[in-house]
Amino acid sequence: MGHKKGFDRAVELSRAAREIGIHTVTLWGFSTENWDRSEQEIKYLMKLYCKLIRDYLAEAGKDGVKLIHLGRKDRIPDFLLKTITGAEEATKNNKKYIINIAIDYGGQDDIVRATQKMIKDGVKAESVNKALFEKYLDTRDQPYPYVDLVIRTSGEQRTSGFLMWQSAYAETYWDDGHFPDFTPDKLKGAILDYSRRRRRFGGNDAMEHFTFKPELVAGLELAWWRLSKIPQGTQLRDYAWQHLRAQYGLSKTLAKEAAEYMLAGRGLGKWKKFYKLIKDELKLAFEPAIVASLELKLQKETEGKDTIKAASEAESTAQSLYAEVYRISLFQAAKLAHLRVLADIERNLAENGMGEEHWDRAEDYLQRFYRALKERVA
Secondary structure (H helix, E strand, C coil): CHHHHHHHHHHHHHHHHHHHCCCEEEEEEEEHHHHHCCHHHHHHHHHHHHHHHHHHHHHHHHHCEEEEEECCCCCCCHHHHHHHHHHHHHCCCCCCEEEEEEEEECHHHHHHHHHHHHHHCCCCHHHCCHHHHHCCCCCCCCCCCCCCEEEECCCCCCCCCCCCCCCCCCEEEECCCCHHHCCHHHHHHHHHHHHCCCCCCCCCCCCCCCCCCHHHHHHHHHHHHCCCCCCCCHHHHHHHHHHHHHHHCCCHHHHHHHHHHHHCCCCHHHHHHHHHHHHHHHCCCCCHHHHHHHHHHHHHHHCCCCCCCCCHHHHHHHHHHHHHHHCCCHHHHHHHHHHHHHHHHHHHHHHCCCCCHHHHHHHHHHHHHHHHHHHHHC
């Protein structure tokens, strides 16, 4: 029953991927190692693959989907092989989308078979290069053979050799749930998380947003934190704009304007203006209205909290906030969120008269936060 639900989900997710605009989807359901399963289970799975392919065929013509089998063809049953070759022939002229169905596939095996074919073709060693080698892989002649995103479910944190060559620079998304429970909404969440990531492909990242000194910025923020209870006045604003200027590299004029927005009641409208200024100046890609809402939510969730347990919701909100602002994944934003909430907790304890040492701890967490931010984003 679990296998059947998983196969139905695969069809549903592939349809959802097309609606999102994803050109190529690869589903890996049977690896070269899966032959160790019982004969009865293998037979059942092969029948389900036939149904899966027929279900795809029902939509392929309408949606322009090309079906391609990845893996060995010499070991799968004749009834499935006939279904596969028929599907590949029937959809060979479709060009809008590609569905790769990996049956009896392994990343290492793909590379081994490619090497064997090159030897059989008499390719000389000095002629072998990356472009030539890729012409012998199972993904040959595909317009987008390189994997952008690998989604791994069931709480597993390994790729198990999935498209090893083609996934050299793939991003990975981990989900604790089992594949049959990975809904189209979860797929959209994974794509959103992926969209926030800055991909370097092994090279230097020319994009630079921050050149601040973490210790300096943390010290300035702490300074105006400690003045937060005094009546509104120039001293607090001076500390605030100096902090913003140091953190974001703003001009003096823009830093003062940003400080006015940040300190003026902290309403949604002012925060939207604040983040629009930051976005425009630093050329970031976030939506100011979304970030402003998260900022206010975070303030409410950290207010008065004196333990990390009490602020558990705040940590999740902070994670979403930093992922949105700095276009990083939720996983990458987790450390930032944790350090920031810890700093806020220490601030609350200090403001409630629990001891001067809490201000020291707050500064320490702020420094760690800004170091982590600069390391991740700058």
